[in-house]
Amino acid sequence: xxxxxxxxxxxxxxxxxxxxxxxxxxxxxxxxxxxxxxxxxxxxxxxxxxxxxxxxxxxxxxxxxxxxxxxxxxxxxxxxxxxxxxxxxxxxxxxxxxxxxxxxxxxxxxxxxxxxxxxxxxxxxxxxxxxxxxxxxxxxxxxxxxxxxxxxxxxxxxxxxxxxxxxxxxxxxxxxxxxxxxxxxx
Numbered sequence: 297x298x299x300x301x302x303x304x305x306x307x308x309x310x311x312x313x314x315x316x317x318x319x320x321x322x323x324x325x326x327x328x329x330x331x332x333x334x335x336x337x338x339x340x341x342x343x344x345x346x347x348x349x350x351x352x353x354x355x356x357x358x359x360x361x362x363x364x365x366x367x368x369x370x371x372x373x374x375x376x377x378x379x380x381x382x383x384x385x386x387x388x389x390x391x392x393x394x395x396x397x398x399x400x401x402x403x404x405x406x407x408x409x410x411x412x413x414x415x416x417x418x419x420x421x422x423x424x425x426x427x428x429x430x431x432x433x434x435x436x437x438x439x440x441x442x443x444x445x446x447x448x449x450x451x452x453x454x455x456x457x458x459x460x461x462x463x464x465x466x467x468x469x470x471x472x473x474x475x476x477x478x479x480x481x482x
Contacts, residue, residue, distance in 0.1 A: 299438050304386040306379045384408070384432075384439045402445050404466045410434035412458045421449045423469060430454070430466050447471045 300318040316327040323340040340349040346358045361367035366379040384407045410432040417429055423443040430441045446469075453465040460466075 302383040302437060302439075304381045304383065306381070308377055382440050382442060383437070384441050402447075402470075403468045404429055404441060404444065406432060406441070406460045406462055406464045406466055408432065408434045408439065409461050410439070410459075412454050412456055412460060413438060415452065415454070415456055417443075417449045417452065417467065419449055419452055422472070423447065423449060432460065441466055443469055445469055445471075 300316060303315045303317070304312055305315055306312040311330070313328050313330040316329075318325050318327075320338070323338050326337045326339055328335045328337075337350045342348045342354055346356055348355055348357060355372055356370075357372075358370040359367055360370070361380075366377070369376045369378050387407045411434075412430055413433050414431040415429075416427075416431070417423060423429070424446045425443055427443045428440050429443055429449075432439050432441060448470055449467050450470045451468045453467060454460060
């Protein structure tokens with residue numbers, strides 16, 4: 297990851313946390329916020345796989361993801377089913393405009409105004425659900441825009457360096473035509 301990133305972590309009971317990660321020297325600083333409270337930890341790689349030092353305490357962890365952003369976090373002996381989304385995916389979920397019907401093309405739109413820092417796809421590229429499409433900077437934060445469906449990018453409407461308004465078209469993704477690969481794995 298480059299720079300600060302923001303994610304939303306949700307539990308099956310509806311509880312959610314905003315998690316901001318920012319690099320600091322050889323570590324990451326994690327800031328977690330929920331219900332008006334805020335916690336901060338400095339995370340340093342630990343001695344071996346699936347270990348991290350959190351504020352000078354060794355902690356074991358294992359993230360077992362699934363293809364839809366959900367997964368299981370095993371942390372210090374406890375198991376937690378969670379769903380992880382980017383800030384832009386969370387905003388789209390809140391607005392109820394994320395994704396499209398299976399078999400239909402989907403226009404990917406900017407969830408906020410900002411500056412296009414990077415395009416991660418081009419016309420004709422194959423994408424799977426959750427693949428990165430673009431990075432938009434808004435209010436000094438980098439927000440990754442992800443593919444809501446799998447398919448083939450048919451049209452890219454922006455370029456690196458473009459200023460975009462909220463709801464501006466980023467690209468259009470269509471299911472692969474007969475004989476084309478792409479989309480979700482069978």
